[in-house]
Amino acid sequence: MKASRTAFIHCPEIExxxxxxxxxxxxxxxxxxxxxxxxxxxxxxxxxxxxAPVPATRQELLTFHHEAYxxxxxxxxxxxxxxxxxxxxxxxxxTPIFRGLYEYAALAVGATLTGAKLLxxxxxxxxxxxxxxxxxxxxxxxxxxxxxxxxxxxxxxxxAAGKRVFLLDIDAHHCDGVQxxxxxxxxxxxxxxxxSGKTLFxxxxxxxxxGQGEGRGYSANVPLPAGIYDEAYLRAFKAVAPPLIGxxxxxxxxxxxxxxxxxxxxxxxxxLTNNACAEVVxxxxxxxxxxxxxxxxxxxxQNSARGYALVWVVLCGEDAHSADMGxxxxxxxxxxxxxMGGLRDRQIVTAAARRAEVDPAVAETIExxxxxxxxxxxx
Numbered sequence: 001m002k003a004s005r006t007a008f009i010h011c012p013e014i015e016x017x018x019x020x021x022x023x024x025x026x027x028x029x030x031x032x033x034x035x036x037x038x039x040x041x042x043x044x045x046x047x048x049x050x051x052a053p054v055p056a057t058r059q060e061l062l063t064f065h066h067e068a069y070x071x072x073x074x075x076x077x078x079x080x081x082x083x084x085x086x087x088x089x090x091x092x093x094x095t096p097i098f099r100g101l102y103e104y105a106a107l108a109v110g111a112t113l114t115g116a117k118l119l120x121x122x123x124x125x126x127x128x129x130x131x132x133x134x135x136x137x138x139x140x141x142x143x144x145x146x147x148x149x150x151x152x153x154x155x156x157x158x159x160a161a162g163k164r165v166f167l168l169d170i171d172a173h174h175c176d177g178v179q180x181x182x183x184x185x186x187x188x189x190x191x192x193x194x195x196s197g198k199t200l201f202x203x204x205x206x207x208x209x210x211g212q213g214e215g216r217g218y219s220a221n222v223p224l225p226a227g228i229y230d231e232a233y234l235r236a237f238k239a240v241a242p243p244l245i246g247x248x249x250x251x252x253x254x255x256x257x258x259x260x261x262x263x264x265x266x267x268x269x270x271x272l273t274n275n276a277c278a279e280v281v282x283x284x285x286x287x288x289x290x291x292x293x294x295x296x297x298x299x300x301x302q303n304s305a306r307g308y309a310l311v312w313v314v315l316c317g318e319d320a321h322s323a324d325m326g327x328x329x330x331x332x333x334x335x336x337x338x339x340m341g342g343l344r345d346r347q348i349v350t351a352a353a354r355r356a357e358v359d360p361a362v363a364e365t366i367e368x369x370x371x372x373x374x375x376x377x378x379x
Contacts, residue, residue: 004125004285006316007118008043009111010034011052014131017104020096024267024299025145027104029259030130032305036343037312048316051118053111053129056153060113061106063160064152064181069140073147074102088141095142105148108132112150112294116157119252119290126291126315130308133256133296135175136202144173144201145297151256152181154292155188158252166250166289167191168241170280171258171296172268174205174221178256184213189220189248193237195261195270196223207368210376217376220244222369225361226269229350230276232362233261237280239366245287247377253289257281257311258296259304263348267299271354273345274307281314291315303345310343 015031034050037043043050061070072085076097081090089095108131115127135151136144151167155178158165167182169175169192182188197203211219222240224233245253257280263271285291293315298304370379 009129033308056109109150132294163251259298259307
């Protein structure tokens with residue numbers, strides 16, 4: 001496979017914004033990931049580099065969001081939150097009001113859009129915005145730490161340029177906002193691997209959610225049991241994702257790579273290591289399609305930042321190099337107490353009892369997805 005040109009979308013300005021300290025969402029993850037990569041000499045180099053994002057314009061935001069909603073988002077941090085804003089989901093513990101809310105969200109959307117524009121212009125093959133992935137935001141409703149949906153807006157931008165888009169989401173939470181946006185369309189197909197809605201917010205994303213009307217068969221969901229481990233996760237991924245991506249044959253793949261699927265995340269119940277995430281990224285990268293990657297959830301900050309750094313390294317084709325990163329590299333261990341062996345997590349031994357509980361549920365889910373969706377694609 002030929003080397004790909006890769007772009008890391010980030011700027012110092014995006015690091016100045018933060019959610020309230022009591023909120024689990026921490027905006028520092030992208031900057032920490034960048035710091036790790038710089039300390040290891042892995043951010044730049046031949047065919048790779050950093051690109052500063054441009055904030056999304058009001059016109060670009062209006063390709064998905066309603067104008068009245070954007071007006072409320074802009075005014076709420078100034079103290080103007082009325083009953084309309086409350087009905088739009090604002091002011092909850094999951095969607096707090098904070099200074100710079102509108103500017104931060106517009107810049108995060110703009111970063112993902114910057115990546116999409118680089119792909120369309122042919123200036124890069126792979127673009128990564130670790131500050132993106134706000135997949136719970138709806139057209140006029142904030143939810144799950146998400147105010148503006150950069151994923152939907154980027155997919156809309158790519159689709160408007162005539163591209164067939166495949167959205168793959170591996171965040172622990174179901175991409176309800178993205179699925180709803182494209183549920184009756186077939187130019188953008190969505191596939192989500194997530195912890196089952198039986199045990200996790202937002203309580204959606206079951207196997208029978210497959211789209212409607214023209215979009216029937218173009219939404220697919222793989223809800224996974226709590227406690228799922230690397231081997232079982234990759235078994236499900238390989239059984240579902242490559243066949244569907246191959247059959248859909250997209251012009252662009254958009255990958256939402258949330259890190260809240262990692263073991264130890266305080267808000268979720270999956271038991272993956274970042275090795276599974278790295279393997280997913282490698283498999284998607286090796287399909288050779290233009291690739292737009294975003295961050296997403298991840299509430300153990302150091303683990304999430306290290307996971308995003310590993311995503312970048314794999315996107316750049318440095319798989320073996322990242323696996324061998326050991327002690328003595330200084331920056332990669334900074335402020336990290338959980339693991340001192342480089343970007344990759346140590347392997348977790350899965351008990352036989354856990355396997356016996358997880359494996360049948362995964363097998364059942366795979367069979368349901370095949371039965372519900374594969375036929376629409378000649379599989």
